Structures are given as structure tokens and as C-alpha cells.
Amino acid sequence: MPEKSLTDHRAVLMLENGEIFIGNHLGVTGTTCGEVVFNTSLSGYQEILTDPSYKTQLITLTTPEIGNYGIRAADSESQHIHAHGLIIKHYNPYRGRIHATAEKNSDLQSFLAHHNTIAITDIDTRKLTRIIRQAGVCRGVITTEPHSYNELLDFVRKSPHYNNQDLASQVTTNTAYEYNAPPQNLAQPQTNSHHPINQISNPSSTKPTILVIDYGVKQNILRLLAGFNVRILVIPCTTTAAEIKKLNPAGILLSNGPGNPSHPSYQKYIDTIKTLINCYPMFGICLGHQLLALAYGENSYKLTFGHRGSNHPIQTDHSNKIEITSQNHGFAITPSTAPTSPSSQSAPKTTPSNHTQTVFSHINLNDQTIAGFDDPTKMCFSVQYHPEGAPGPHDSYNLFEKFIKRVAKFQKHNNIFTPNQASRS
Known part of the structure; x- marks a missing residue:
């Protein structure tokens, strides 16, 4: 030319x-x-x-x-x-x-x-x-x-290159804040109090505290959590495990977000999750799902063109139930025994390596990629899609209830974890 x-x-x-x-x-x-x-x-x-x-x-x-x-x-x-x-x-x-x-x-x-x-x-x-x-x-x-x-x-x-950037640190909140549900009158501003993480105090409220680690959280995730009787505290993704333990959460939600989960700059996020796996119930969404799976020792790889849309069919484990889901991701999880760079958009259905209590709980029916991960013994689970929709269907709203039920069980039985697992202190 x-x-x-x-x-x-x-x-x-x-x-x-x-x-x-x-x-x-x-x-x-x-x-x-x-x-x-x-x-x-x-x-x-x-x-x-x-x-x-x-x-x-x-x-x-x-x-x-x-x-x-x-x-x-x-x-x-x-x-x-x-x-x-x-x-x-x-x-x-x-x-x-x-x-x-x-x-x-x-x-x-x-x-x-x-x-x-x-x-x-x-x-x-x-x-x-x-x-x-x-x-x-x-x-x-x-x-x-x-x-x-x-x-x-x-x-x-x-x-x-998209793959070579720490994008989560660019979209995370700079300070921790307690999320308040938006007012019915949208002309009134939403009020969230922002504070440095070391200035957040444990409230006198009896509501359990849900920590949302913000890798790029969508507002509808917070809106749906606010429908339960919980206190929601959103914290920067750079918050350390020691700082998180001081906040004494009842559960942790690992949010969605941008970027390559296997990029070296994301390793610090994975290390934080590894430390917390034995301590609290966790629920991961999209990037949060990928980081949780990597913390368990699995691998991630880049999809050829990704999954982005609001009509992706997902099948849940041991069931004929099909959910239509909203998705937005360019990476997926594959077991650690499988190649880290499959040549196609799809990956084999299998169970996680070296984790006898964990299962890959959801499968994308378009290409058989892994779409969910669950470890009921540690109350950690995650999905490779957006159960909150926005935009998209509401088929998977029940996952928020599943998370809150695990939080409630954890609060009621503080000793549900086996003795060889890390303590909360």
C-alpha cells in the first residue's frame, strides 16, 4: 500500500x-x-x-x-x-x-x-x-x-500486549470502604466511607463481615451481596494476608477483574489467597476463580478468542441442569497435569490434580472448558462466569446464597476445619 x-x-x-x-x-x-x-x-x-x-x-x-x-x-x-x-x-x-x-x-x-x-x-x-x-x-x-x-x-x-500488564492494580480501589446499597432515589448520591486499610475497625454490629478483594469488582456483585444480612467491606487487591486476618472476616469474595492471571505481577495475589484458603470460606468470580485455582496449583492458559457474551451454557457437576450465563474472560483454567498452552479453544473435562476433595464443578458446553471449581472441605468455590449478570441472565444468582450459607456454617462452627489446617489467628 x-x-x-x-x-x-x-x-x-x-x-x-x-x-x-x-x-x-x-x-x-x-x-x-x-x-x-x-x-x-x-x-x-x-x-x-x-x-x-x-x-x-x-x-x-x-x-x-x-x-x-x-x-x-x-x-x-x-x-x-x-x-x-x-x-x-x-x-x-x-x-x-x-x-x-x-x-x-x-x-x-x-x-x-x-x-x-x-x-x-x-x-x-x-x-x-x-x-x-x-x-x-x-x-x-x-x-x-x-x-x-x-x-x-x-x-x-x-x-x-494485554498479557504483559498488571491491570488489576490499575482498577482496584485505592482505599478500603464499606459498601452501602444505593438509595432508591437515584438522584441521591451513594455514600461509601473510604479509609486506609489500617484504619478499618471491627464494628459492633452483629452482621458478619464479607471482604471483597477488589481486582476490578462490578457493582452488581456488591448490590446482590447487599441483599443479605451482611456487612460488605471492599479492600484493595494489594492488601496482605496479615492485614486481612486483622479484619476478622466471615468470608471472602474474590472479584472479577482484568489481566493475565499467570503474569508474574499477579503472583502476590495468588500467594495471599494461598495463605487464606485454610482460614475462611471463599467465593471467586472470573479472575477471582482463576487466581483461586492457581493458588490450588492448577494452570491457566489464554483462549483463542475468549468468552464474551450473555448466552453461554454451563452444566453443573453431577446434574443435567443447564444455566445460561454472562461471561467475559480471555483465559481459562486447566489441570496442572495438562499442557499449559492447549492449541485450541477447548480443554478436557477432568478433576483437579493432587486435590482429592476438590472438583471442577462446572463445564462450558460450547467448548468443554472448565467453568467452576469447588473444595467443600475448605468451603472454597469459584466460577468462570458472572453469576450477577449485568448484562445477562439471572440463572446463577443462587451462587451468592450458596456462599452466604457457607459463611453462616463457618460462623456457627468455628472449628469446621481439620486440625492440620492453618488457624485463623
Whole structure:
């Protein structure tokens, strides 16, 4: 291709293999790069954009018509858009009535601009999705600025690899805070008191304390926990095991989040979990699931194109029950005796290695990848999907009740762990 400027076009998407897509821009102007992924959900673009698990990624929405409903403050999964960019087929602007409970920026264009986010429209998202499915996720760049073909290609190929970043530390809370359920009147701000971890005191309340280790937690996880009679304390993912024990929790939830669980910078999170496995009931979601499994000695590997959508079928262990789930992850777990880099999107169904009391409790029926892990003797379990939905189905809400029931059992029987396991002190 001759060396010329691409400025005649209002927006350009270039992949690291040199493929280009020309369209129009939405949101703000500029240049942004990230890992190009696709999500097959029919709706929920606000929740997807504000999910911290999409940190630095360029999200392709396979649904062709996007934008035809408004933005509500209550539907955001965090305070910011974490994706680096959005890729859509056709923007159909919302023209409905602005409700009193809606954000001031009540359409997608204004929402993107408010959060300084670039989007590209009017491209062939079907072709792009086929490229990703066949070749795997890759780096890409969206720009509205004057660049030649070679300049853009050099830029995208020098951009950071998603696999090589500690993204959890970029999205975690800076200070611990007690989560309070949002008010019914959305015009009133939600009040959460933030404090350094060493200034958090044990309350006089009789409610059990659930610690949420924040690797990039979605708000609907906290909303669902708030439906139980518990105190919810959200803490930074950098909190040490010693600091956690001082908070005397009744249970620990390992949240979702972005990044490669096997990256060296995540080892400190895994080591913390290892120390706590014998001490408290645990429930891991997505990245939390992966970190828990790695703490048990299993392996992780990168999927070719990942699982991102709200209609993924999951089968529970020893049952014919099928749950339709919301998923957003690019990595999966495989037993430590299996290869760490399978050549395909799928992995064999098997039981964890060297852990006779643990089981892989859920299987993804699309590709047979492991979707759940359970160790009932230590009250630790996890799933490789989003039981809170947002967006997506509610089939797996019961997992929060399962976690709370284990917390209640732990509180009632403080000596349920065997003598050779670590004490809580």
C-alpha cells in the first residue's frame, strides 16, 4: 500500500496484521490502542463499557444496531469506562424521553464523550469477528488523526500486549470502604466511607463481615451481596494476608477483574489467597476463580478468542441442569497435569490434580472448558462466569446464597476445619 495519509477518512481501525477498516467516529477524536475482542450480547453496552474487566481493550459488539436505548446511572458497573475503545456496525441514536433517574448524558454518544472514549462505527463487524475467531484476539488501533498506513502499523505493533500488564492494580480501589446499597432515589448520591486499610475497625454490629478483594469488582456483585444480612467491606487487591486476618472476616469474595492471571505481577495475589484458603470460606468470580485455582496449583492458559457474551451454557457437576450465563474472560483454567498452552479453544473435562476433595464443578458446553471449581472441605468455590449478570441472565444468582450459607456454617462452627489446617489467628 502506498505511503499516504489516512486523514481523508473520519475514523480508521487497524489490526496488528495490517488489516484496516474505515468508518466514522463516535465519542471523542484521537488515537487509542488495545486488544481487540468481541462481545455477542444483544444489549448491555453501558454495563460492558463500565466493566473493569475490559480495561485497555477495544470491544467489538456483534449486534449490528447499537445506541437505541439510553444511559442510566444505575446501570453502570463502575464510575468510568474502562475499555479503550468501542467498535460497532451501526449507531442508532437514542431518541426517547430522558427520565428523571437517567444520567445527564443520556445517550451513547454523550456518554462516550463524557468519559473521553473513542468509538468507530459503520464497519463490517461480522468480518472483524471472523478474523478474531480464526486468528485469535490481537492488538489494534482506532484513530481519527492524520497517520500514514506505515505509521499506524508501527504504532499498533509497538503497543503494550494485554498479557504483559498488571491491570488489576490499575482498577482496584485505592482505599478500603464499606459498601452501602444505593438509595432508591437515584438522584441521591451513594455514600461509601473510604479509609486506609489500617484504619478499618471491627464494628459492633452483629452482621458478619464479607471482604471483597477488589481486582476490578462490578457493582452488581456488591448490590446482590447487599441483599443479605451482611456487612460488605471492599479492600484493595494489594492488601496482605496479615492485614486481612486483622479484619476478622466471615468470608471472602474474590472479584472479577482484568489481566493475565499467570503474569508474574499477579503472583502476590495468588500467594495471599494461598495463605487464606485454610482460614475462611471463599467465593471467586472470573479472575477471582482463576487466581483461586492457581493458588490450588492448577494452570491457566489464554483462549483463542475468549468468552464474551450473555448466552453461554454451563452444566453443573453431577446434574443435567443447564444455566445460561454472562461471561467475559480471555483465559481459562486447566489441570496442572495438562499442557499449559492447549492449541485450541477447548480443554478436557477432568478433576483437579493432587486435590482429592476438590472438583471442577462446572463445564462450558460450547467448548468443554472448565467453568467452576469447588473444595467443600475448605468451603472454597469459584466460577468462570458472572453469576450477577449485568448484562445477562439471572440463572446463577443462587451462587451468592450458596456462599452466604457457607459463611453462616463457618460462623456457627468455628472449628469446621481439620486440625492440620492453618488457624485463623
